[in-house]
Amino acid sequence: MAADDSNHGESADIEKPLPSIAAAWRSSLHPIFYISSWIYFSNITILFNKWLIDSRGFRYPVILTCWHLIFATIATQLLARTTTLLDGRKSVTMSGRLYLRAIVPIGLLYSASLVCSNMVYLYLSVAFIQMLKAAAPVAVLFVAWAWGVEHPSLQKLLNILVIVAGVALASYGEIAFSWAGFLYQLGGIIFEAMRLVLIQVLLSEDGQKMDPLVSLYYYAPVCAVMNILIALATEASHFDTADLAKVGYLTLLLNAMVAFLLNVSSVFLIGKTSSLVMTLTGIFKNILLVIVSVMIWHTSITSLQFLGYGIALFGLVVYSLGWEQMTQTSAVACIYLKSFVSSSPTTEDEKGKPTTTSLPPAMRRALVLALALVVIMALVVGGSWYNDPVHDGPPVDKLLEVPPVGGQTRR
Numbered sequence: 265m266a267a268d269d270s271n272h273g274e275s276a277d278i279e280k281p282l283p284s285i286a287a288a289w290r291s292s293l294h295p296i297f298y299i300s301s302w303i304y305f306s307n308i309t310i311l312f313n314k315w316l317i318d319s320r321g322f323r324y325p326v327i328l329t330c331w332h333l334i335f336a337t338i339a340t341q342l343l344a345r346t347t348t349l350l351d352g353r354k355s356v357t358m359s360g361r362l363y364l365r366a367i368v369p370i371g372l373l374y375s376a377s378l379v380c381s382n383m384v385y386l387y388l389s390v391a392f393i394q395m396l397k398a399a400a401p402v403a404v405l406f407v408a409w410a411w412g413v414e415h416p417s418l419q420k421l422l423n424i425l426v427i428v429a430g431v432a433l434a435s436y437g438e439i440a441f442s443w444a445g446f447l448y449q450l451g452g453i454i455f456e457a458m459r460l461v462l463i464q465v466l467l468s469e470d471g472q473k474m475d476p477l478v479s480l481y482y483y484a485p486v487c488a489v490m491n492i493l494i495a496l497a498t499e500a501s502h503f504d505t506a507d508l509a510k511v512g513y514l515t516l517l518l519n520a521m522v523a524f525l526l527n528v529s530s531v532f533l534i535g536k537t538s539s540l541v542m543t544l545t546g547i548f549k550n551i552l553l554v555i556v557s558v559m560i561w562h563t564s565i566t567s568l569q570f571l572g573y574g575i576a577l578f579g580l581v582v583y584s585l586g587w588e589q590m591t592q593t594s595a596v597a598c599i600y601l602k603s604f605v606s607s608s609p610t611t612e613d614e615k616g617k618p619t620t621t622s623l624p625p626a627m628r629r630a631l632v633l634a635l636a637l638v639v640i641m642a643l644v645v646g647g648s649w650y651n652d653p654v655h656d657g658p659p660v661d662k663l664l665e666v667p668p669v670g671g672q673t674r675r
Contacts, residue, residue: 295536302533303549305526310390310553311560312519317385319561322511324499325382328519330491333375333484335520336527340481349531352478363482366466371486373459378487379494380452387445390557391565394550395434396449398576401583402427403457411461423583430576437568476530543584547577 316322344350358367384393402424408414435441467474474482508516533542554573557563 298529298533298536299541299545301529302526303545303552305522305529306549307553307556309523309526310393311557312522313382314385314390314557316511316515316519317382320511320515322507323386324495324503324507325385326379326491326495326499327503328516329375329378329382330488330495331516332378332520332523333488333491336480336484336524337488339524340477340484343477344481349528350477350481352475353481356472356474356478356482358482362472366462366472367482368486370459370462370466371483372490373455373462374483375487375490375494377452377455377459379491380448380455384445384448384452387442388449389440389561389563391554391563392434392438392440392569393449394554394557395569395573395576396431396446397453397550398573398580399427399431400453400456401580403453404460407454407457407461408464411465413461413464420583423579426579427576427583430572430574430579433572433575434569435572437566437572439564439566475534476527480527543581547581551577 313328316328317325322328340350344353388396405414405420405424409416414420435446554565558565
C-alpha cells in the first residue's frame with residue numbers, strides 16, 4: 265500500500281508535549297529492526313496465504329480476503345479509539361463528497377487487487393508470482409502515462425522494456441505455467457497500478473496524505489462490503505463450513521492478525537530509512553521470498569527463469585534508482601573494497617579531505633547480506649535446475665542408484 269511521509273513543523277509559541285513512552289521506545293530502536301519487521305510480516309503474509317489456500321485446502325480466496333478486511337475494519341476502529349497510531353487521520357479533511365469521489369473508487373480497486381492476488385495462489389507458485397510482480401512498475405508507469413501524471417521518455421521506455429523482457433523470459437521458462445494464474449496476477453498488478461495513480465490524482469494533489477494504516481482505516485469498510493458481494497456471487501454457493509473447522513478458527517485469526525500487522529509495520533518503517541535503502545530492501549525481500557518458497561514447496565526453477573528474473577531485477581534497480589545513482593554507489597563501493605583489500609591508509613588531498621570514500625555501516629551490512637543471498641540463491645536454484653527433468657543431466661535420485669546386481673537395484 266502506498267504511503268506518504270509528512271514532516272509537520274512545530275511552532276515555537278506552542279509548548280511541545282512530553283513524548284509518550286511508546287514514542288520514546290520507537291526512537292530508541294535501530295532502523296534495522298523496522299526493516300526486518302517489514303520484511304518478515306510482508307513475506308510471512310504471502311507464505312501464510314499460499315499455505316492456507318493451496319496446501320491446507322481452504323480454497324476460498326475471496327472469502328479469505330473478505331475476512332482480512334473485516335478484521336482490519338474492526339482493528340483500525342479499535343486502534344483509532346485506544347491508541348495514537350491513527351492520529352494521522354486528523355490531518356485528512358474527509359467529507360462525504362471526497363469519500364464518494366476518492367475513497368470509494370480507490371477502495372474498489374484495492375479490493376479487486378487483493379482478490380486477484382489471492383486467487384493466483386490457486387494456480388501459480390510463490391516463486392513465479394514474485395517474478396511476475398517485478399513488472400508492477402511497468403504497469404504503474406503505463407497507467408501514469410495514460411492519466412497524464414507522467415510524461416513518456418526514451419530512458420524510461422528502455423528501462424521498462426528490459427523489465428518486460430526479463431519477466432517474459434521467466435514466464436517462458438516456467439514449467440507449471442497457468443494462463444488463469446497469469447491473468448489473475450496481471451489483473452492484480454493493473455488494479456494496483458490504477459489504485460496508486462488514483463491516490464496521486466485524487467488525494468495527494470489535494471494535500472490529503474495518508475500512511476498505510478490510515479488508508480486501511482478508510483478503505484477497509486468499502487473493500488469488505490465489495491468482497492462480501494463478490495463472495496456471495498462466486499464462493500458462497502459451494503462454501504462448506506466444515507472447512508473452517510478443518511483449517512482451525514485460531515489459524516484464521518492468526519492469519520488475519522499477520523496480514524494486519526504488515527500494515528502496522530509499514531507505518532513504523534516510514535521515515536526510518538532513505539528511498540535508496542527502501543528500494544534495495546524491497547528487492548532483497550522479493551529475492552528472499554523466492555528462495556524461501558523454493559525451499560518450502562520444492563519449486564523447480566529453470567535456468568531460463570533464473571536468467572529472466574535476474575534481467576528483470578536489474579531493470580527494476582535501474583528504473584528505481586537511475587543509472588547515475590547506481591554508478592555513483594558502485595564507484596564508492598569499489599573504492600571502499602579496494603582500500604579494504606590493500607589495507608592502505610587513507611590519503612588526503614590539498615584541502616585535507618580524505619580521497620577514499622568509505623561506505624556507511626548500513627551499506628556495508630547490505631553488501632554482505634546481498635553477497636550471502638546471491639550465494640544461497642545460486643545453490644538453491646542450481647540444485648532445483650539440476651533436478652529438473654527438462655535438464656539433460658541425470659536427476660539426483662539416479663545418481664544414488666547402484667548398478668543392478670542379480671536383477672535388483674540397490675540404493
